[in-house]
Each structure stands twice: as C-alpha cells, then as structure tokens.
Amino acid sequence: MRIRIDAVDLPGRTHPVPTSRNGPSEPRDLYVAVQRRDRPGELLDPHPGDAPSATWTLECTATATPTGTDVKGPYVQDRLGRRFVYLSWGTVDEEGVFSMFRRAKLMLDMVPADVLAEAAREGVLVARLGLTDPQGGPLCARVVPPHVTWTAERDTYAPVVAKDA
Template structure:
C-alpha cells in the first residue's frame, strides 16, 4: 500500500516505479504495484476506512487499465520517463470511483521524468 490520502482531499498524487519492455504487440508495463497479464495490466486504486487503531479496511477499488493507454502515448512515456494518469476520484453519483477505468474517465500522457506529474510508469 502506498501513501494514504483523505477521501475528501482536493487532489492526490502517487508515484509508482515501473519498467517497460517491448512486446510484439506493444509495450508491457511491470512493477511491484502492477497486476494482471501482458495486455491486461492494471494498477488498483483502493478506497477504504482507517479505524482509530490505524487498521485499513477496503470497501471499494478501481482498476486503472493500461490497455486504455494509446500506444503512441506509451512509447512517448517510455522515452520521456513518465506515464501520467489524470482522473477524477468520484463517479457521476459522487461515490468513490470503481471498476475498470479507461478513457474517457482517465487521461494518459507522457511527461519528462524530471517534471511534475501525477504518476509514473
């Protein structure tokens, strides 16, 4: 688990160290927080409660799906050093985002690894 953020925070940023490897059909992203098989990789965004003793209990999670990243954007991210995902953290009902998340719910972009960003692959 990485950096907990309050559910009502104005924004949240996580940086995940990943590696990218070429595949016949594109680029495979792997890392300690990346789940799934090649072509079906994702990162969980987990929602939960923290009790007074500091115990975390999950109640909902979303999958940020890498198969929704445009191949050109992913190639640019490999060259630049950072893949950034920007997304709202709630659904249309104002509840925590859940299920598989792909564009248009998430916008993927490439950024320089030395620049500011919201996430890295």
C-alpha cells in the same frame, strides 16, 4: 519509467460504507491508496477522501515487445495478461487499520500505444482523473478514457552523481 497518478475531485471524507454484503450502510472515514501487486494489505500513500488532490508515483519498467510496450512493477497488477493499477478505497479504524471495500482499476491496456511508447522513451506515464463517480461516491470498477487521460512526460528526476574532486 514511472507512472504518476494525478487525481482530483475526491468524494469526501465520510461516505456510507456497507457493513456487510447486503446489510445496511453507515458513514465511515474514507481513504484511497494504490495497492501493491498481490498484497492487498500493502498500500502506497493513503489519502483522505476529502483531500483537494492525490498524487502517487510508481516505479516500473517498460519493455518494447512485438505487440507493444509491456509495463511491470510492484504496483502493476497482471490478470490474464491485462495490466492495471488498483486504487483501493477503504476505511481506517481507531487503530489505523485500513479495510478495503471498493477498488478502481486503471487499465494500462487502454493507454494509447503511441502515448505508452512515448512515456517509455521520456520516462513518465501520467494518468489524470477525478475520483468521484456520477452518484457522488468513490470511483470504482474499470477506469478507461474518457474518465482517465493518459499523457507522456519527460522524467525530470535526475539523481545526483558525486564527482571526484
């Protein structure tokens, strides 16, 4: 199975970022990316904060269990049995180093069970969401419906198989 995250309404390229926990904020160059499980420094496909949209596709496995569908993968986080995907917001300095300052959690346990089961059969679980919070900044914290819409789609990716002539 794959998880595809389709994001729109990014907050802009420049956003005030705290220079310390309680210190002043200054505008910085903003990016968003998917964080690899247990490796905050490994980010999938960073997008600038002023991009018209951002899409990420994550490889994962979906296994039927007595309690529902269990999703695992390199970008699926697992804390106390609650699976989620991190969208990490950060700045990029002159050397290209990403410094995370905020994250959003796409909570997989909030996907309706029937949608998750259908996605496991069809091949793709799709999350659609806007990435700007009500104050105009980067969306953060737990992201649950109605701020994200989950659907299942048929996986149209079909690997090319060579045939003997």
